[in-house]
Amino acid sequence: MNLRPQPILNKKTNLIFGASIFFVTLLVYYLTMARSLSFWDAGEYITCSSVLGVPHPPGNPFYILLGRFASIFAGTIPHAQIVNFLSSIFSAFAVMFTYFFTVKFVTMWLKSPLEFYKAYLIGTIAALYTAFSYTFWNNAIEAEVYAGLAFFINLIVWLTIIWIEKSEDFSHQNILMLMIYLFFLGFGIHQTSLQIAPAVLLIIVYPLLRHSIKTTQFWMRSAIYLVSLILIYLIFLGIGKTNHIPDLPKYMLALGFTGILIFHLRTKISAKTWWFALFFIIVGVSSHIFLYIRAELRPFINEGNPHNFKLFTDYILRRQYGVTSMFVRRASFWFQMKEQFLTYFSWQWFNAETLSSWFKIPQNFILTISNFIVLGLGSLGAFFHLKKNKHSFAYFFSFFFMVSIAMVFVMNLSDAEVRERDYFFVTAYNFWTVWLAIGSFALIDYFSKNKILKFVMITVVIALPIFNFVSQYHIHDRHNEFIALDYGQNILNSVDENAIIFTNGDNDTFPVWYAQAVYDSAATEYIHKNEQQNIFPTKLTNELIDSAMLYKDEQCKGIRKDVTIANLSLLNTPWYIRQLRDHEGVEFNISDYDIEMCQDSPKSRLYPLRLQRDELLGIKGVIEGDEFIVSFKKGTILYVKDLAVIQIIKDNYGKRPIYFAVTTPEVAGFGDFLQNEGMVDRLVSSKGRNQFDFKRLITNIDTVYSYRGVFDDSVYKDKNILRLLNNYGAAFMRTSQYAHSVNDYDNAIKYMEKSFGFIERKQRFYPEISKLYLEASFNFLQQTENNDAFSYLKKAVQYDIHNQEWPQIIFRIAQFSESYDESIALLNTLRSYQDDLVLDEIITQINLLKE
Template identity: 25%
Template sequence: MDSIWGNYRRWNNLTGWFIFVVSAIVYLLTLEPTVSFWDCGEFILSAFKLQVGHPPGAPLFLMIGRVASLFAGGDTSRVALMVNISSGLCSAFAIMFLFWTITHLVRRVFVEGNALESKHVPAIIGSGIIGALAYAFSDTFWFSAVEGELYAISSLVTALVFWGMLKWEEEADRTYSGRWIILIAYIMGLGLGIHRLNLLVIPVLVFVFYFKKYEVSTRGVIKTFLVAIILLWLMVFVLMPGVPQVAGWFELLFVNIFGLPYNSGLLFYIIILFGGLAWGIYYSLKKKKVILNYIFTCFAVVMIGYSSYAMIMIRSSARPPMNQNDPSDIFSLSYYINMKQYGSSPKFYGNYYSAPYIDVKKTIAGYNKIDGKYKPYYQPEYEYSNQFKTIFPRMYSKDPEHESAYKYWGKVVGHKYTVGAGSDKKTIVCPTFGENLRYFFRYQVGFMYMRYFMWNFAGRQNDIEGNGNSINGNWISGIKFIDEARLGKLDNLPDDLKKNPAHNTYFFLPLLIGLAGMYWQYKKNNAGFWLVMAFFIMTGLAIIFYLNQYPNQPRERDYAYAGSFYAFAIWIGVGYMFVYDKLQKFLGSKVSAAITFLVLLAVVPVLMGTQNWDDHDRSGRYTARDIGANYLKSVAPNSILFTYGDNDSFPVWYSQDVEGVRTDVRVANLSYIQAGWYIDMMRQKAYDSDPLPLTLGHDKYVEGVREQLLVDNRVDKPVSLKEIVRFAGQDDRKYKVDMSGKGDYMNYLPANKFIIDVDSATVLSNGTVKKYFKDRLISPMIWEYSETDLLKGDLAIMDLLSTNEWGRPIYISTTVPSSQYKGLEKFFIQEGLGYRVAPIRTDKPEQGEFGMIDPFVMYDNLMNKFKWGNAEDPSVYLDENNRRMFSNFRRIFGTLGKELLLRGDTTKAVEVAHRGLEIVPLKKMPNDFFTIEIAEVLIQAGKKEEGEKILNEVIDYSKTYLDYAISISHEKRFGLEYPTGINMQALLDIYNLSMKLKMTSLTAIIEPEINNYYSRLYSK
C-alpha cells in the first residue's frame, strides 16, 4: 500500500509540474511582448519605479513587478515583457495548484488517509489534467495571463489559499498541522496587497475546518455559515478599513492635541499594535493556550502581509512623478485603500436612482496638513426620502446616463409619487422592489456574470463589448438553433462579425462535463461538493452582491469572476470521474481511464485551446506602446499634453516613465486634474518637464476647497483671464456668492468671456503660430467659456492659460471628449494625435471637425514619425479596442488627405490615403464609415476607380448591417442604435459625396437604398 501511495505522490507531483510547464509555454508563446491597453501601462510603470498608481493600489504586485523588471537587464524596452512574463508564470503556477486541488478532491472519494488502489491512480491524474487544462485555456484566465495586470497573481493567491487549506485537512490530525493555517493566514495577508477579492474564500476555509473537525449536521452547518460570514465581515469591513482608521485616531491625538510632529501617532500605534501581538503570542505560548496562540499568530502574519501598504506611503512621501491621491499620511492612505474617490454603492439598504434629495449634510471626508496640524475638509452627504429607499438596493446610481438602462433591464413601470409643493411640485416614478430584483437577475446576474460564465464554458460570440444587443459580446454555443432562438438569424451578420477571431464555440461540452462533475461529486463526496460550491458562490454571486454594478460599464468585467470559473473548472476535472464511472461498467479500469482521458482531452482542453488561440495570441503586437509614443511624438518640445481616458493616458505614461520617450512633455489627465493632489503633482518637475506655471497656491485648491465654482455673468464684456483667476482665488466672502442663503458660500467667475493676451512676435518666433498661418493670428484671443459652472481643475487650466503666456505649447489629445473643450475648440490646430491651442482664427469648418489642420506638421508625424505596432502584419491579432482606435486613425489620414488636396498637393494626398489603408489590412478591418474620407481623397486626386471601389465596399458593408437589423424583431434591436445609425450615416455621407462630386451613377444607386432602409427601419 505504501508503494502505491508513493507511486501516486510521485506521479501527482511530476504531472503537476508538467501541467505548469505546458501552461507556461502556452502563455509565454502568446503573451504581449510589451505594454497592453487599459490599466497595464499604469501598473507596469508603477512597478518599474515603485510609484503610486490608482487606488486601492497593489503594493505586493508592484514589488513583484519591480523584481521582474530587473531581468530586463537595463533595457527599458523589455521591462513590460518581463512583467508580462511574471504574469504568465504566476498563471501557470495557479494552474499547477488547480491540478493538485482537483486530484486531492477526487482522491478523497476513494480513500481515507493513504489507502489507495493502483487502479484509481490513472483516473485521479487524468481528472486533474482535464480540469486544470480546461481552466488554463479558458477565455477569462488566458486573457489575464498574457498581460501585466494583477489578476494573474491574484488568481495564484486564491489557488494557493484553497490548496493550502486542503493540505491542512490532509494533515489535520498530525502534530504541527496548524502551521498550514498560519501559512494560509500569511498568504491572505499578502493577498491584501494584491486584491481584496481574495478574502471571499474565507467562508470556504471555515467550512473545510468544520467538515474536518466536526460531525456534520444542519445546525452545525448554519452555525459554521454564520461564523464564516462574521469572519468575512471582520476582514473586509473591520480589519482593512479599521487598521488605518484607528491609526488615524492616534495620529490626531498626537499631532492636534499633544502638538507632536506628523506621523508620531502612527509610529506609536504601530509599536503598540505589533508589540501587543508579540506579547499575545508570548503569553499564549507560556500559558499553553493553543487556540489563543493561533489567533494572535494568524492576526500577526495577516498584519505582516498587510504591511506591504507601507511601501505605498513611503514611496508617496518621496514624491515620485506618479503619486495618485498622495497617500503620504495615514488619512490619505486610508482614503486611498478604501477607494473613496470612486464613491460607494449601497449594499443592504439605500436609495433608488430616482430618489429626490431631502437634505444635504456635510461629513468629514479627510484631513489636510496645515501649519503643523490636521484640518478636516468636508464633502456633501445626501439624504433621501424613505419612500424612495429599499433593502437590497440594485438600481441606485444618480448618473442620468444610467436611468434609461435601469428602465430597460428592470422593465421599470414603477409607482408614481408626488413630491414637493408649489412650483417645486413634481411627479417621480419609483421602481418597485420586484423591478429592482428583475434588474439584479437580468443585468447583474444574467448579463454581468452568466454571460461571462458561458463565454468560458459554452462559447463567445465576438470580442466586441456587449451592451445587451444581439450582435456584440454575447455567449453562443455553436449549436445553431439554440443560438438563433436567443439572438436571431446569425447567417445575416456581416462577415467581420461572423469571422471575428473571438468567435469561439465549444458546443456546451465544457459546461456539460462540469455539470456532470457537480452531480458526481454531490453523490460521491457531499462534503467536498459543498466546499467547491461555497467557493463557486463566494467568488461569483457574492462578488455580484458586493460590486453592485451600475449599467453601461466602461469595459467588460469578466476578470472579477475568475475565481468562480476556477471553481467550475474543478468540477470539469471531477466530470472526468463521471464518464470514467460509466465506462467502468463495461470496460476495465485502465481502458476506461485511457478512453475517458483521450475523449475528454479532445472535447474540452484541446477544443478550448484551438478555439481560443487566435484571439488570445498577442505575440508580435506593439500597438499600445507605439500609440502611446505617437501621442508624445505629435507635440512640440516642452509641451503640455492634456489627455482624458485610460487608453490615451496609461500608454503615454508608460512610454515616458519606462521607455523614456519624450520626457520633456508634461502629460496632464483631465479626469484627475479636478483633484488637489493631482494639481500638486503638476506643480512638481517630472523628468525633463518643468512644473506647470500656476499662480494659485496650494491652499487655493486643497481637497475641500473650490471643488465647484459658479459662472455668474455679471460683466457683459470680456475680462482679462488673469483677473478672472485672481478673482476666483480670493477667500474673502465679498468675492463669493451665498448659494443657499444659509452661509453656503461659493467662489464664482463674474464673466464667461476671457481675454488672453497675445504677443504676436513671441507666438510667431516660438512656433505657436507658424509663419504660414500668420494671416490667421489674432491678438488678443477672446475665449468664451461654454459652461455655467466649473471645477477646480478647470480653474487650474485657466490659471495655466493665463500664466503660460504662450511660452510652452499646449495640446489636447484628439481622444478627449468634446465636452471637455469648454469653448477652446475654436483655437485648435491639429498636428497629429493632438490639437494645439493657438491664437488663430479658424473659419473653415470643412477642413476639420474642430479648428484647423497644420498639414505640414501632421504629414511629417503620420508619414515619418509614427509607428503602428505591427498592426499591418496580417498575423497580429487586433482586438476591438485596437480596431476602434485604428478606425479613427484611418479617418485622421482621410482628414489630412483632404487638406493636402485643398492645397493642391495631389501626390502627397494619395500617399496619405494609401498609408491610411495600409496600417491595418482589410482582412482585419473592412472598409466602413471611417474610410469614406480616404475614398473621397482618392477620387478627387484622380484615382476614381480605386476610390469608388472603397465606396462600394462601404455600401455593401453598411447594407449588411442594416439588413440584419431589419431581419430581427423590434424587441431584439435594443442596443443596435449606434451600429444602425452609423451605417445609415455612412450611406448618407456617400450620397452627399456623390452629389458633391457629381457621381450621378452612384447617386442613382444609393438614393433608393437610403429611402428603402429609412422607411423599413424608422417608420412606425
C-alpha cells in the first residue's frame, strides 16, 4: 500500500485541468461579485484597505496591506471592486489547490497510468462542489479574510502532500520551511490559519510513528512527555494568574512542546534548520508591525489604537472581547456541533430556498433530501478512501478532524452569537467535498460492470455539482446589489450639517464609515440646508469642527465628512473616546485620567455604576429655554458607553445637532426626547413618545433616500438584509400614521402600502390598512362620491377578506349609499371566504331595500 502519491499523472494535462478550474471559477465569481460594499465586516475591510486603517482586533494586517496595495494600483477601478475581487482571486486559487491536493490523495491508490482519468474526475468534482458551496461562494464575492484563509490552508495542504511525495528520510526540508512561512504569513490574514498545523505535524512524523507506535518504549516516552507538558501548563497557570498574564501557560506549553519536538527530531533536522524556521516565523508575522506603526499615525479607522506595547498586545490577543477559554464551554459541545456546525453544514449544497421556490416543495423536505445525498456520498467516499489506501485516508482525516471537530471545540462559540458563524467552519466544508467526490466515483465504480447503470451513474455524478451550482447562483449574485451602500449614505444624508450620530453595531456603522471614507461613484451626497433647529455653535465648537474637517479631508474621500459617527459599542473603550475628542471635533470635558481609567478605576467619572437613588440630569442648550431634564430610576446600571453618551450630550447639545440611528436599541435614557426623521432620531428638548418631524420625514423618505435593488426581485435579500429593511418600512409607517391623524387618507394609504415593500411578514398589517381603506370609503360616502367609496371598499375587503364582519359592514353601507347592486356584487366576491348562508341572508335584505 503506497505511503506517498504516485507520479502517474501527465503534468501538463493536470496543469490544464487545474488552470481551467481556476479561470472558470474566477469568471463566475467576477460575474456575481458585489460592486460595492456588503453588510457586516466587508465595509470595514474595504475602508481600511482604502485608507490603510486598523480594523477590529486582531487586525488581519497582511490582508489590509494586500488590499491597500491593490487599491493603489487599481487606477480608476473603485476600491470596493478591487478589494472584493481580491477575495475572488484568493478563492479561485483555493479551489484550484483543492483540485490539486485531491488528485494527489487519489493517486495513492491508483495502480497504473491507465487510471489517471479517475484522479482528474474526482479532483474536478471536489473543486466544483467547493467553489459553489454556500459559505465558500459568499466569501469569494465580498471583501472577507476567509477567502485568503482558504487560499493559504489549501496551498499548505497541497505542499504537505508534495513533501510526502518527494521526501526521503526528511529530505526536501525547503518545502517545510516554505510551509512554516505560509502558516505565519496566513496568520496575518486570519489567526485560524494555524488550525491545520497539528495535522501537518502528524503527517510529517507519520513515517516515524508507523513502526515505533507498536513498541512499549514509544508509549512510555509519550506518557513522560504528556505529564511534563501538563506540569508545565499547571505551573505557569499559577504564575500567569499571579502576574496577570492569562496567556502565559499557553505560550510555555507551546515552548515546551517545541523543545520536545526539537529533541526528538534532532537526528532528522539540524539546529541550523530550526533557526531558519524561527526566522521564517518572524518574517511571516512581521506584517503585524504595520498595525503598531500605522496606529501611531491615527488613521480614520484606528480600532484599538495599538500604538504602544500594552495596547498592541491587548489588540493582538483580542482582549477587547474578553478572555475566553476552550475549556470553559460557552455552550454545550453537543449544541455547538448540532445547532452550529451541522446546521451550517446543511446549508452548503443544493440550496433549499431556491429549490423550494422552483418546485413548490417545503424547504425542510429539500434539506432532508440534500443532506441525505451530501452525507451519504461523503460517508461513502470516506469509507471508499479508507478501503483503497489507509495511509491516504489517515493523512486526509487528520486534516478534516482539525478543521471540524477540533475547530468546534477550540472556537467554543456561544449559544447567543450576534450573527451566523458558518465562515469559521468553511474549511471543513471545503474538505468534505473531497469525500463527496470520492463517494461519487465509488457509485460509478460499484455499477461499472453494467454499462447502462454505469452511464446513468456518470450522468448523475456530473449533473449533481452542476445542479448545485444552478441552485446557488441567484442567492450569490450580488453584481447589482447596492443596499448596504444606500443604507450607509441614507443614514448620513438624514442628518443636519456637522451632526453627531450614535450608531449601534456593524451594520449601521461600517456602511457609514465606508460612505464617508471611500470614494464611490454610486454614492450621492445630500445636505439639509438652513434647517438646523436651535443649533448655535460656540467659537470652540467651530474650532473643533474645523480641525476635524482638516483631518477628514486628508483621510477621507467619500460623502458627508462633516458628520461625526459615534459607535456605542466602541464607546466602552478609552481609545475610542479619545479618538472622538481628538479627531472628530467632539467636545468632551473629562480628563485624560478619567478616560484612561474608565474600565479600571472606580475613581474615574466614566467607571460603570449602579444608581443608589433616583437621579435627575439637566441638559442645557446654548440659548435660554432650550433645556430638558432626564430622569434615571434607582438601580439603573450605567456602563462606560452610557456615561460617555451622557457626557457628549451635555457638552455638545445645542452646539451641534445630535442624533441616534433608529437601529440603536439603547439610548442611555434619552428615549423620551427623540424625534424621528426617518432612519435617525433627533435629540430634542420636548418630551413625549412617538415624536417626529413630518416635513423632514417626508423629505428624507421621498427625496433623500435611495432604495436601489430593494424592489428588484433579481437582487437576492438574505435574512439580515430583510431585517434591516424593516427600518425603512417603519419610517413609511410613521408617515402613514401622521397622515391618518390629520384625516389625509390618500397619503395614509399611500405610505402604508409603500411600507409593505420593505417589511417582512407584511400580512400582519393588512387588517390595519383595510381599516384605512374602510375609513376612506366612509369619508367618500359622506361626500356622496359613491364610485370612489366602493373602489376603496373593495381594497379594504381584499386586504382583510377573512374578516367575518364584512357582510354586516357592506349591508350598512348599502343602506347609507343606496348602492345596492355594487354591494351585492361585493358580497358575492366573499363566497369562497365567508359563510354562504350569512351572505345569502344579507343579499336578501339588500334586495328588500331595493323594493
